Amino acid sequence: GSAERLKTEDWPILFAQSKKSAIDEEQEFFLKRLHKSWGKSRNEIQTAVDAAVERYGWMTMSYYNERPKTSRDYWREIQELKALGVTPLARLRQMERERRVVLMRRERLYKKIRDKKLERIIKLIQEATYIKDSLRVYNAKLVWLFERYFAEIGRRAKVPVLVLKQLLPEEMEALIRRGAKPDKQTIKKRAGWHVAGLVNNRFTIWYGAEAQRITRRYFRPQKSRKGVLQGRVACAGGTIKGTVSIIRGAADFGKFKPGSIIVAANTTPNYVPLLKKCKALICEEGGLTIHAAVISRELGIPCVVGIPDLLFLVKDGDRVEVDAEKGVVKKL
DSSP states (O other): OOOGGGTTTHHHHHSSSSOOOOOHHHHHHHHHHHHHHHHHHHHHHHHHHHHHHHHHGGGGGGSSSSSOOOOHHHHHHHHHHHHHHHHHHHHHHHHHHHHHHHHHHHHHHHHOOOOHHHHHHHHHHHHHHHHHHHHHHHHHHHHHHHHHHHHHHHHHHHHOHHHHHOOOHHHHHHHHHHHHOOHHHHHHHHHSEEEEEEEEEEEEEEEEEHHHHHHHHHHHOOOOOOTTEEEEEEOOOOOEEEEEEEEOGGGGGGGGGGTTTTEEEEOOOHHHHHHHSSSEEESOOOTTSSHHHHHHHHHHHHHHHHOHHHHOOOOOEEEEEEETTTTTTEOO
């Protein structure tokens, strides 16, 4: 059939989202303003940086405890451009060329398919990927705003922000309305190992030993077949061997080693600087529209997603082989 005529590397081209991603829009916004001040005084360049921070400071936010994008981040990008000898205008033109190449390849693949029904399904997936990226953008903006609220509530109530983030809605309301401080022991337990779920339609949280028992009972890791883990290809890229860096979130960024293979549940926008320096990306979650899949295609990083219990089955320093054509990861 039509699908059989396609190669593994064709699918990421077909499934790339239908419109520019938020990351593309941010980069274009910054580079256009930077182009106008390139070669001028530091103050004039800072104006471009300030405009980007004001408009896209939320870009690195996701769900919990991420740091907003700052002037320092944009100045680091400027230094990277200078180190490569690339001007903002040259980078803009390169981005546009890369986008045109993807669109041309996609049109050729449509002709290769010669199946209007399959083409419509592919276009729906492209649109779904864009919608999912848009939802992530709105979530990031909300988290960015909520961080400011948390900071102000914490200042007035004299409660650390990290404690505020452990509160249930009724506990937060009691703190704001009546000044009722949270119980320190409960917060300490909650900040450790816990499991949340619904029991008879009532939200319940288990802590400590009970949480560990539930985890062992309901979240048993799959048994790998002789160290072979099966996922699905999000971005094709041949076979890659390397050392695992497990990155669960921003707290792990400092231990990342350039040239390693990133293992994560999923990624968020603040992972991008690391992703640009990794050999490959493998993730526990998802399909072709999760953030890791989308960003790996944008950056051209070999990527395999949807490997159940991945974070239970590998550890930092493990040597693995990633087959980004078959979606297979082998422990060496």
